[in-house]
Amino acid sequence: MESYEELLYRLKDIELVGQIGSLLSWDQEVLMPPNAAPLRAEQLAWISKTAHERLTDPKIGILLDEVGSRGNLGEVELANLRLARQSYERATKLPTEFVEEMAKHRSKSLISWTEAREKDDFSIFREDLSVSIDHARRKADFLGYEELRYDALLDLYESGLTVDTLDPLFSGLRDKVAPLIKAVSEEASRPDLSWVEDNSWSQESQEALSQIISEAIGFNFSSGRRDRSTHPFCGGPNPDDVRWTTRYNESEPFGSLFGSMHETGHGTYEQGRPRNLDFQPAGKANGLGVHESQSRLWENQVGRSRAFCDWSLSIWKEYFPENMSGVDSEQLWRAVNLVEPGLIRVDADEATYNLHIMIRYEIEKQLISGEIEVDELPDLWDSMYEEFLGIKSPNSSKGVLQDIHWSMGAIGYFPTYTLGNLYAAQLLEAAKKELPNYEDQIRSGDFQPLLNWMRKNVHSRGSVLEPAALIEEATGSPPSPDAFVDYLSSKVERLYEVTA
């Protein structure tokens, strides 16, 4: 198996470059001094160039063909071959000049988007967005697709994902969740949040809470770190060095805690990767949707459950004795589960979040297919927000300009957020069947059984399977919106006594 070993040797080399780049990026976000930005950009460009050179070495293509022509490949070998070929093809199918053109445009577009958002003027960004859409179409043509151009873009972020598989998921959500939210908005009364809103929440105590709960879930701080950054994220170079961040707002404590649980979910996934496959593509965490399932699991499915509130109440009371005086776990549970349609995706609650994504998905599909033009975008955005969330943005900064993704050319990315929510519900439903005492475990702060289930059924499987196949293997069913819809409906009914 000489070719296979040489292939692995070269993939390890490329992976090491990537690990080093991850550390540079983490440092840039978290603690690099401001004047260091230009030279850091040179270092990161060197990393990209070096990784790209090594990945597109024609020898890789030869090795892929040699390995592929043999029979007798096991599950892991097949996965390594599939993933290495995918990376190689993505890197070689796009002409160098086109990649450079996109990179240059991305820098320009990020600037016009920032200015447009500041000045609340879509027309400043209009032309650059139009070019980005054109780039996305050309990129899809270079990469190739079977049915729709947009499928080629979806596949970049979640391997094998297509409109054919996504449409039924989103229509399931639209049909069930939108009416539920409408019912809450029209019929339910808002819980009393004065104990949250009228208090100040010290950063020091928020940090303690963040740390304690992340440790309780099972994040290993001997193989990782918690830091502060403007934009929370989970990064770091490898499973022994996983670094997540959060941010603190002293006027409310939930952002940092649920943000911490979210990143802890990503972090435990990275720490749980199959270590016998270090440096191999099959050993990496799976697509963005599966990654997001792990963050959403701990943030929402666990963190916003009644049982978790029962357990965590005493910790809240320990670190915020005055603010939490007289607050019971029912009140805590209602506060962390406020359902309220809003304009901003990143601030959205668990019930409304996927409608924000659905709107973006529908718009991306139509932009790429040419059904709509960039000029029609702001009006379409507003009318969809009115239709599905019952609200309208007073300006484009809080509307169509709110997200960075399109300015970076990341078209096809948004749906993975919703996949994460659906997978999380589906995985937990499956896990509960094997964990009969699940509620009691959560209520007593024993998260090990659930984490172990994820370790066994998700984390340790790395990227051996494609994402949809992994979900089916772990849960017994292909990806579906049902578990999420059931979960959300019953929760909203308990919270607000409404039904859709």
Added chain:
Amino acid sequence: MESYEELLYRLKDIELVGQIGSLLSWDQEVLMPPNAAPLRAEQLAWISKTAHERLTDPKIGILLDEVGSRGNLGEVELANLRLARQSYERATKLPTEFVEEMAKHRSKSLISWTEAREKDDFSIFREDLSVSIDHARRKADFLGYEELRYDALLDLYESGLTVDTLDPLFSGLRDKVAPLIKAVSEEASRPDLSWVEDNSWSQESQEALSQIISEAIGFNFSSGRRDRSTHPFCGGPNPDDVRWTTRYNESEPFGSLFGSMHETGHGTYEQGRPRNLDFQPAGKANGLGVHESQSRLWENQVGRSRAFCDWSLSIWKEYFPENMSGVDSEQLWRAVNLVEPGLIRVDADEATYNLHIMIRYEIEKQLISGEIEVDELPDLWDSMYEEFLGIKSPNSSKGVLQDIHWSMGAIGYFPTYTLGNLYAAQLLEAAKKELPNYEDQIRSGDFQPLLNWMRKNVHSRGSVLEPAALIEEATGSPPSPDAFVDYLSSKVERLYEVTA
């Protein structure tokens, strides 16, 4: 000038690899989670291998010959050529197997040294040290030398340094400083340090002091950072991202403050490099001796001066109001200038420090020449400490086993510490001639004129000249012990009213 430009292009590539490696090393020392060590080692090994491959590319040799064969090279071009050739030759003259053998032995030797030190048993380290001495000799033979093998090793740490130039410097010190210390030990009385020793010094206040004084000296925190680490150092990837560390001990406050001033000196040097020569060898900070001159300047020449104590007293009182109550600047000055022979080099005061180095220098010379054998080392060490410092170590942990350097094969390194002290005194003497109000400036906390002098005469000259030539250009005289001896004699006379 095509070959020259291609050479610079390749040198930039190598320098970028080095910058990335520096960040990885900094992170490893300062905040990497413990379990990440093995994979970080793989990343650093990748960095070394990649840099070595690119540096030893035969094309570099061809370019060096092409550039060297032209006339009309300016000062900077000549320096780049000289330094690039030096790196290339050092990297290519040593056979790969020999480099690997040394690297393997270094890991082994570090372990036996650690064990020997813990168990206070030189015999555990004896054999590995003997092999290291043999490696050092063979390394010198591969690299080549004119007079003495040891010269080839000295040259690795301070370009152009030889025993011929070092011997007179050390004999100047031995003849003048050793009797001075003898006089202090025999005739002077120890100042009252109860106000230091009987108090606790909060880390928080030490941190504030460290930050304020580093900023006052002129370290730019928009282009650098201060952190905490077990072993203080100054690192970071480039002049826009200079990172120094210190450590805190609540039983005494001087270690962190003078350590901070020391690293600030290294840091201001890095920040003052000639930025038009970014990525060029000529734009890098000069040899270890010159680097150490900048740290020692601020730590000792400035930091332990009476004028600096006059200025800093009010800051001390602000952050340690109780501990410093009733302490005047005379007492502060006497406390920070305690002269007391001790066994441990890193704890040594300004007067005795160079005798520790002189002993190591004499021993290294004799070990490399074969005048003494490793077995004779412990006795020789003890007898020299008795002769020059008047004390004898009760065990080898505090004696011959105290330093890490020999366990890492770093033979020829120690003398650069003393060079730093001599250069610092010589540079300050020259600076004062152009700064007639120097004392008043320090007394009022105006460090800009001195820093500017160093910027102009040292920092901005990068590595355009060899170290000794740089000192001569800046001060008008070749390196000499005179300025340091004058400085130390007059200070010790004022402190202890003794003369040698």
